[in-house]
Each structure stands twice: as structure tokens, then as C-alpha cells.
Amino acid sequence: MTIAALSVASEAYPLVKTGGLADVVGALPAALAPHDVAVTTLLPGYPAVLRSLDKPRAIHRWPSLMGTPARLLAGTLDGTHPLLVLEAPALFARDGGLYTDALGRDWDDNWRRFAALSRAAADLASGVVRGRRFDILHAHDWQAALAAAYLRYAPGPGTPARTVVTVHNIAFQGRYDAAVFPDLDLPAEAFAIDGVEYYGGVGLLKGGLESADAITTVSPTYAREILDPAFGMGLEGLVAAHAARVTGIVNGIDPAVWNPATDTALAARYTDRTLSRRPANKRAVEAQFALDAGDGPLFTVISRLTWQKGMDVLAECVDALVAAGGRLALLGSGDAALEHAFRLAADRHPGRIGVRIGYDEPLSHLLQGGADAILIPSRFEPCGLTQLYGLAYGCVPVVARTGGLADTVIDANEAALDAGVATGVQFNHVSRDALDTAIARTIALHATPDRWAMIQRRGMRSDFSWAKSGLRYAQLYRGLCTE
Template sequence: MTTSVLSVASEVFPLIKTGGLADVAGALPSSLAAHDFAVRTLMPGYPDVMRQVGDAPVACRFADLFGGPARVLAANVGGLDLLVLDAPHLYDRTGGPYVTSAGHDHGDNWARFAALSKVGAEIGQGAISGFAPAIVHAHDWQAALTPVYLAVSGRARPKTVLTIHNLAFQGNFPYQIFPGLGLPPAAWSIEGVEYYGDVGYLKGGLHAADMVTTVSPTYAEEILTPTGGMGLDGLLRGRGEGLVGIVNGIDTAVWNPKTDPDIPHHYSPRSPKSRSRNKRALETEFGLPHEDGPIVAVVSRLTWQKGLDLVADACDSLVERGVRMVVVGSGEPMIEGRFQAAHVRHADRIGVRIGYDEALSHRVQAGADAILVPSRFEPCGLTQLYGLRYGCIPVVAKVGGLADTVIDANYAAVTAGVATGIIFSPPSQEGLMDAVDRMLRLFADPAGWRQLQLSAMNADVSWRASAGHYAQLFRDLIGDQRP
């Protein structure tokens, strides 16, 4: 017997992506299908999404959704069973899903994502004929009001799960928006959406959801502390066993060096020597000289959280050590500027591409020798998982999901043949450079480096195990005793 699940997410790969949330929302449904869960995903109808959906049939309509009419379209894109919220007054915007072309938050984001949550709750309670989900799975603050709307409805409701992908983004808005949410007055309370005098979308969802998950076991522990909890640690500690950490996986069909259409030369753990041809191609693409020394990569949002200021400030030291570097990403202007200045100083040693480029990120993972992920905090991180899959050795800070997914190349792990990367602590300039020096010593031993790459490529980074954990959590919630 198949159990229906409604997933509610603000971005879904391959339709639209700004970060790892999209990859998770796009990959988890197919993995859950193997456990007899049929997932339909509700997402906003941004312009790029509407172009891909085309003339899809209408599943339901709303006469007035936060200031205008809306409809939900039922579509299938790339094997994903989608419900697309077509509300032009909310989503037909230039810029990105959350920001304008000038980089500022859309002024009505509170309404745009309250609408997503409200529709998620309505669908959860039967707004679409013939679809009655047993579970509603909401992702991050943009969908966090879904369990709130369900909880205050006074009607029978499905079980709810809220996944925190990054606690730093909480969806807090001024009290003045509360009357526009359509919630009862009782929702303005410490057990509701009130949060230090503001409206807290994530905070409200954390109270209302039947279960709360986050994207790695270590991050689940970190957010229980005052340092990692970002003001919500008390609430999260109060959830007790109602909070669990399930590490993310990746879509190993999309991220597969044996078949990846975005890389020039295919390879596998059984034919790793072919990988070197991708390195030559990467050197050409970034205007770097063809050398035997290592190329380290950054593929990331260029932010303080990701620790990329540490890498930007280390560029001269990296070049002095004989390292070449490629950087792909965008983010804080100051960090972007530091990398661009480093490229000017070392044009033949450091290549920089400011902006998001999915295909290029695949080529970087296939051609670079190591990838730097020095995050100050990291709920899970997917970049290091892509690196493992492609034999691009992760050099990561010992935080969150980075610590859960990489096995440090210490003496015991190297001797046992199980090391998959390099872990350092704390995430500081000194810690980063010590880790790079360790990487260089390992790279200087070709046989040992090949073994490290093979161990990395053979690591299970799929959703197989993690989807099983989600499936068991869902079964426990609805009282399904099947194994």
C-alpha cells in the first residue's frame, strides 16, 4: 500500500535552485518511492517554473489568495509529481525567488510564503479532489506556517514534519503583518508565531509540527546550544525526541561521473585515470597552466557562514605553496571583491567566476583535486558530498554535516583505507592552512592519493539510507507497523 505525502518547498531542482534545499526537495521524493511513499511537491510558480510547466491542468483554484486569484497546476517535470502555485501577483517577479534584481528581499515575502503555506495546508486537508496526504512535509521558514495553519484549522489534519535546512534563516517579520496572515488571535502567543514581538514563521512551525528534523545528526546537537540555536535553542530542547537529525544524500543519477553530460570526460572508481583529462580541461577553461600540482576549488555561496573570507584572505599563502585555485559562486560583495582582487594579483594561478553555474560546478568537481568547505556552521552541506562522488577530496571544517559525512585522513583511517577527506578544527585561518598543508603532503604520495580518491568515490552519498530513516519516521507518525 502506497502512502501519500505532500512536500512543500520554495525551490525544487531542476526547476529552480539557489541552494541545497532545492537539491533535497528534488531528490528525496524518488528515494521515498522505494519505501512506498508517493510524494507530490507544492512549489511557487516563479516565471522560470511556469515556463517549464507549460499548459498543465488545474488541480484547484483560490478566489483570493493574499490579494489576488490563484490556481494550483498539476504537472510532471523530470519525473517529479508537482503542484505549482500559479499566483502571478505573488510570484511573477524579476530577480530571484527571494530577492529583487537589485539583490533586496521582495517587500512582500511575508505574503508570498504565507500563501505557499496556506495553500499547502488547504491541500493537506483535501482541496484537491482524490488527494489526501497522510503526511505534510514542510521545508524551512518559507513553508513553516503550513503546520501552523493546519494546527489552528479545527479540522482533521494530516501529520506534519518540518525540516530545518538552515536555522540562520528564520522568516521573522514585524508584528504589523500578523492580521494579514488570517490566523486566529490565539496564534499570537509564545506557543504560536509570536517571537520577541515579531512574527516568527520558523518559530511557529517548530511549535506546531508533529516532528522536526534537521539535515545531519551533529547539526541536530549543535542547534540545542545557545551558540548554535540562534535564539531557538530553548524551544528545540523542549522538543526532546521530537527533533531528529537525518543526514542529506544527493541524487547519484544526476551526480555521476560515469554518465554526467556536463563533464568532458567520464570516469569511475574503476577507471580513475580518466579523471586527469578533466583536470586538463578545467585548467584550459580557467586559463591556468598545465601542471602536475594540485588544484583546489571553491563552489559555494561566498559568505561568512561558509568561511569563504578565510579562503579569500589565504589566496597569497595558497599560491606560495604552489596551489592553484578555481572559485565559482556569489555572495557577499566584500568576499567577492577579495577573490577578484586575488585573481588580478595571480591571474595564472587563481581563476574566479562570480555567479551560479550548475554545469560548471560539475566540471569543477570532476577536474579539481580538492574542494575547500571551511564553514563556521553547516547544517549538512552538499558540496562535500559531490566532491566525494567525483573524487574531489573535501577539506572541511569539523561542524554539522561536514563532520558527519567525511572521514578524516588521520593515520589510523589512512592505514585502514577508509579515509575520505581532511577535517580541521576550529574554522580559522590557521586551521585552514594546516589542513591545506596536510592535503599537500597526501597529494605528494600518488599511490596514497589515489587510494584516498577511491575511498571517497566509493562512499555511499546517496539517499538510500537517509530515505529509509525518513520512511521510518513517517511510518511511526501514522502508526504504520510495516518494516
């Protein structure tokens, strides 16, 4: 039996992306198709999404959805997989970011914008939209999680779909004042400890997790870590109470987008057998970042510049990185103070540190294809994708031992090197000393070309396709449908 799944999220590659969530939501339809799951994706009608729709068809109208007129448009995500778009101009037709205005401030009606998205998803998954029927509603993160609560408290006339809520990052919870509750269009009973009430206010993620038939997060280690208050960020008790329904399924990578043999963003394409072509990409990175040319170790960072990502610690380590003979090409944006700190670092070390503040998808590919190692000193990392791209591209990941980083990188200790299974460098506790040491270890490994090439090749040959994880999601869906 083919399972019909509705995947609802606030972003999806290639249409709109601010982080890993988009890559995963964009990849799910193709990852699940081989397992007899037909995924339809539902996205908000941001201008960029509406522009991408070729001959959109309106399939449903709401005279008032969270107080504003809305329509549902049908198109495709990538020319192949079905896409539904919630067109609600008052909520989504805005200049600025997906969640923020042009000055980077959160829109103060984000709760209403994403409650509308969630309500539309619940309507689709419970027979309100004629001609549409879904077995599974899969909601991603706080922006969509409330869909599970709508299905629980206020479903439409049809049999409601079973619900899965995936936590891509529990630090983002969609927490609002209790005053917004009456406008969520939920019955009064939903404002309860096992509903959307959260420390006296409203928690959109919390309400979704309480209501979901299954909860997933994006790596087994993170699934364990969020039982601890340091990682659970207030939701650890809920996660513990629902532990039997929580699974960790690691993200895959989309080989149509991330493959060094076919990647058109690279100066030279290569495989694990033709690593000798790779230095052409290093030359291109050096040129783009005004770095001295050379064969010495070139590190990269492709990241949000935030505390979560340990970027404050990295900023303290860059002088030592240069003193040890390394160079750094950094691409990222985020906290103004960190952006400033890295700009100053580039000024202090011309030719050794190059910094590009901004978001640049093709450049991120070139960096993976040209740098020797990618630094990921995250304080917590639910799954992380940049280390997976690094592995696939022979850009050796240097990572903190947390979350998905712990699950996907094998540290180059003596035993792993002897066994030929090492794929990167791991370190414990994100601190200046630990990162300095990891960088020094990496530079020492790089100085032995045979060993280095072995680490690169082992990473490139690892399987981070969606094959295994796609199957696990399909099994989870199927289990829910037959429960």
C-alpha cells in the same frame, strides 16, 4: 499501505535552485518511492516553474489567498513525479531572484508570498482541495514551515495530515514585524509563545516548529549543534524543549544527476577504477579558469560567498595556498566584498587563481570532476552537499569539522590512513591558521600519489545515495501515521 506525502518548498531542482535545499526537495520523490511513499511536490508559481509545465491543468481556485487570486496547477517535477504549482501572479510572477529583486534586496512581502504557499499546502493537506488527500505534509525551511501552523490552528474540513518540518538552515528564520500578523489569516490565539510569536514579532519557521508533529534537520551533528545558542540562533530553547521530536537525517545525493561515470558536463567520464581519465577534466578546468597547466594540487571552491561558508577566512589564506604550490579555481557569488576580494586574488596570482563570479551548474560538475580537492571552511553547515559531490567525484573534501561535514568526511589522520578509511581532511575552528594548516596537509597528502588515490577511491566508494536516508524519512512518516 502507500503513504501520500505533500512536500512543500520554495525551490526544487531541476526547476529552480539557489542552494542545497533545491537538490534535496528535487531528490525526495525518487528517494521515497522505493519505500511505498508517493510524494507530490508543491512549489510557488515563479515564471521558470510555470514555463516548465507541460499542458498544466488547473485543479483548484482561490478567489483570495492572502488577499490575491490564485490557482493550483498540476504537472510533473521531472516528467515522472507529480508537481503542484501555486499560480498567484501578484506574488510570484516577478523578475529577479526567488527571494530578492533584481538588485538582490529581499522582496518586502516575502512573508505574504510564503504564507500563501503555506496556506495552500495546508488546504491541500486538510481536504479543501477536492480529490486530493495527504497523510503527511512535509514542509521545508521557513518558506513552508507555516503550513504546520495553519494545519494546527485553521485546518480545512478533512482529517489533517501529520506534519514534518525540516530545517535545512536554522539561520534563515522568516522573522517579521508583529504588524504582519493580522494578514496571516491565523486566529488571534496563534500569536502566542507556543505559536508564531517570536521575540515580540512573528517567526514563520518558529511557528512551524512549534506546530509540527516531527522536526528534522539534515545531519545528526547539526541536530545536536542547534541546541547551542551559537548555532541555534535564538531557536535553541525551542529545539531543546522539543528534543524528543527532533531527528537528524543526512541528505543523500541523486545518482542520476551526480555520477562521474555518466556526467555529460565532464570532458572525460570515469569511475574509481579509471581515475587515470580524470586529468582530462583538470585540463578543461585549467583552460576555463586561465590557470597554468600542471599536475600540482588544484583546489576548487563551489559556494555561496558568505560568512557562513568561511569565505572571508579563505580569502586570507589564498596567498599562502599559492606560496605552498597550490592553485585555485573558484566558482561562486554572494557578498560583494568577498566577490571583490577573490577577484583581486586572481589579479595578484595570474595562472594560479582563477575566479568565476556567478552561478553555473554544468561548471560546478566539471570542477568536481577536475579539481583535486574542494575547500569547505564553513562556520556552520547543516548538511552540505558539495562535500558529498566531491566524495563521489574523487575531489577530496577539505572541511571544517561541523554539522554534516563532520558526519560525512573521515579525516586522513595516520590511523585512518593506515586503516584505509580516510576520505578527506578535517580541521577544527575556522581560522586562518587552521585553514592554512589544512591546506598544507592536503598538499602534502597529494604529493604521495598512492595515498591520494586511496583517499579518492575510498570516497568514491562510500554510499551517499538516498537509500538509507530515504528509508529513515519513510519510517518517520509511517511512525507518525500510526501514532
